[in-house]
Amino acid sequence: MKRFFQHTLLSFGLLLLLSSSTSCSNHSETSKGKIAVVISTLNNPWFVVLGEAAVQRAEELGYEAVLFDSQNNPSKEQEHFDNLLSSGYKAVLFNPTDADGSAVNAKAAARAGVGVFCMDREINEPGACVTQILSDNYSGCIQLGQYFVKVMNGCGNYVEILGIVGDNNTWARSRGFHSVVDCYEDLHMLAQQTADFDQNKAMEVMESMMQANPNIDAVFCGNDAMAMGAYQAVLGAGKENHIKVFGFDGAEDCVNAIREGKVEATGMQFPKTMAITAAELADRWLKGERDLPKKLPVAVELVNGMNVSHYGHFGRLD
Amino acid sequence: MSHIMDTSVVLINPSAMNKVIKYVIIAALFLVALWFSFYTEPLSVRKEREALKQYKPEQLVEHYWTTGLSDLEANALEVGNFITALKNDPQTLRENSGRVLGIGSNVCYVLKGEADDVSFADNEFHFTLHGIEFTIPAKYIFGNTARDACGWFNIDDFQNTMDFNAVSACMNQRIKDLVIGDKVQHAAEYTKCRFCGSIEVKPETKSLDELTLYPYILELQ
Numbered sequence: 001m002k003r004f005f006q007h008t009l010l011s012f013g014l015l016l017l018l019s020s021s022t023s024c025s026n027h028s029e030t031s032k033g034k035i036a037v038v039i040s041t042l043n044n045p046w047f048v049v050l051g052e053a054a055v056q057r058a059e060e061l062g063y064e065a066v067l068f069d070s071q072n073n074p075s076k077e078q079e080h081f082d083n084l085l086s087s088g089y090k091a092v093l094f095n096p097t098d099a100d101g102s103a104v105n106a107k108a109a110a111r112a113g114v115g116v117f118c119m120d121r122e123i124n125e126p127g128a129c130v131t132q133i134l135s136d137n138y139s140g141c142i143q144l145g146q147y148f149v150k151v152m153n154g155c156g157n158y159v160e161i162l163g164i165v166g167d168n169n170t171w172a173r174s175r176g177f178h179s180v181v182d183c184y185e186d187l188h189m190l191a192q193q194t195a196d197f198d199q200n201k202a203m204e205v206m207e208s209m210m211q212a213n214p215n216i217d218a219v220f221c222g223n224d225a226m227a228m229g230a231y232q233a234v235l236g237a238g239k240e241n242h243i244k245v246f247g248f249d250g251a252e253d254c255v256n257a258i259r260e261g262k263v264e265a266t267g268m269q270f271p272k273t274m275a276i277t278a279a280e281l282a283d284r285w286l287k288g289e290r291d292l293p294k295k296l297p298v299a300v301e302l303v304n305g306m307n308v309s310h311y312g313h314f315g316r317l318d
Numbered sequence: 319m320s321h322i323m324d325t326s327v328v329l330i331n332p333s334a335m336n337k338v339i340k341y342v343i344i345a346a347l348f349l350v351a352l353w354f355s356f357y358t359e360p361l362s363v364r365k366e367r368e369a370l371k372q373y374k375p376e377q378l379v380e381h382y383w384t385t386g387l388s389d390l391e392a393n394a395l396e397v398g399n400f401i402t403a404l405k406n407d408p409q410t411l412r413e414n415s416g417r418v419l420g421i422g423s424n425v426c427y428v429l430k431g432e433a434d435d436v437s438f439a440d441n442e443f444h445f446t447l448h449g450i451e452f453t454i455p456a457k458y459i460f461g462n463t464a465r466d467a468c469g470w471f472n473i474d475d476f477q478n479t480m481d482f483n484a485v486s487a488c489m490n491q492r493i494k495d496l497v498i499g500d501k502v503q504h505a506a507e508y509t510k511c512r513f514c515g516s517i518e519v520k521p522e523t524k525s526l527d528e529l530t531l532y533p534y535i536l537e538l539q
Contacts, residue, residue, distance in 0.1 A: 099478070124478050136420060138483040142460050168478055175480070179487060180460050273421060294474035297420030 033090040035063040040097045042069040053275035054093045074101045081105040091115040091282040098166040117278040122168045140267035140300025141176030155186035156217035163197040163222035202229030218244040224254035265304040375484040382470040391514040394430040424518040426467035438505035451528040459490040464532040467516030508538040
């Protein structure tokens with residue numbers, strides 16, 4: 001009886017070993033390797049869409065894809081890079097936290113032979129990345145600025161809420177907007193302050209701006225999360241019928257707010273397009289193609305009350 | 319004889335030869351060090367080199383405007399040919415003559431032509447050519463059409479997109495200040511124009527009613 005149990009246990013163990021080795025070999029046959037998707041923050045739905053779309057496309061292309069959240073913290077981002085460079089990842093689909101600070105991580109990856117593909121946010125070290133797929137923020141904010149002037153009828157007082165100061169997108173958006181609005185001398189900027197692309201911070205910043213400047217007619221925010229935060233502050237102050245809110249991103253809640261007449265306009269970036277393009281370029285690079293564009297801008301489209309029915313789910317509906 | 323023998327021994331002595339080579343090398347290194355220690359150059363050359371290290375979009379635009387404008391005009395599409403090609407085969411037109419910056423971007427072209435029904439209203443010049451109403455903004459010039467249509471600048475050559483966008487701002491300013499310039503003051507007097515300028519159309523466009531033109535060259539009579 002004892003011998004029977006020993007034999008049964010042994011056979012079971014052998015079967016288990018065999019099945020696990022079979023599954024391992026199957027896995028190594030089906031997966032082309034590992035791709036890391038490092039996102040600046042998953043605390044903003046827009047970036048969640050960017051990250052998940054990148055993971056999904058990388059998996060569809062046959063890679064094992066893992067999502068990392070840098071929590072808008074450069075040192076957390078560096079930890080991720082340290083880990084992924086020692087864990088056999090072949091490429092990184094990278095949404096950096098800082099245009100200058102993140103360059104170190106991209107360079108370390110490049111030295112290790114790991115391809116870096118920036119999504120949405122730029123780093124100031126173009127040689128460290130294979131390709132940077134970026135929203136054309138400047139042009140997008142020119143369109144937004146022109147619409148702002150139209151809505152404001154070329155006059156009034158406004159405030160601006162900026163994103164993260166170390167991010168190039170913050171300045172590309174602000175400069176695009178100001179390249180238009182500053183031409184109109186009857187439009188006066190009363191205050192300009194950063195809220196780090198964060199909804200709660202934007203609400204606090206807007207509250208203090210309204211206290212200091214009771215005659216605000218409009219607010220331009222560097223992203224939609226901040227626009228929604230600013231709108232909450234405006235709503236709290238009972239000025240929702242007077243202060244016009246403008247955002248940028250094309251986030252779902254902001255597009256819905258435009259539909260409901262709460263927000264005037266936003267610039268639709270296409271996070272899914274950027275993520276899919278990054279994953280596909282990484283695939284081509286891993287297959288040996290080296291003649292890839294260094295920078296690839298993605299056009300931004302103005303979304304306002306007149307065309308909002310065409311937009312949703314972080315892109316165009318049609 | 320012994321004296322001659324002695325001399326030959328000195329000449330072919332390997333250790334003496336090594337010493338000579340050593341001293342020559344040391345002397346050469348010393349001279350090189352001395353050259354770099356006391357190397358001088360004119361101040362103007364030095365300043366010019368330092369200036370080139372700093373990114374100046376105005377200089378970049380000035381350079382291309384001076385050297386590339388005649389080629390740009392020579393290769394520009396006549397408006398009539400553009401309209402026909404856009405209607406018949408937009409894909410080929412786009413591949414041969416259009417410029418697209420990135421994904422989903424509009425297609426930019428450089429057009430040239432002459433019109434004889436020029437008018438001026440709301441800070442804009444207007445004229446009609448081949449059934450298309452052209453507008454040339456004279457007060458507010460925004461966007462990247464002028465930069466992207468000419469093909470002088472490649473985004474990959476710039477450190478970051480902010481530098482690339484600064485080129486657009488410079489080009490627009492140049493169009494406003496120099497191409498349009500003081501023509502606005504005598505706008506009512508003009509009826510004819512000759513132009514070479516940039517336009518942009520949506521990728522799916524096959525026919526047009528109106529176009530905004532950002533001129534590189536604008537001659538008014």
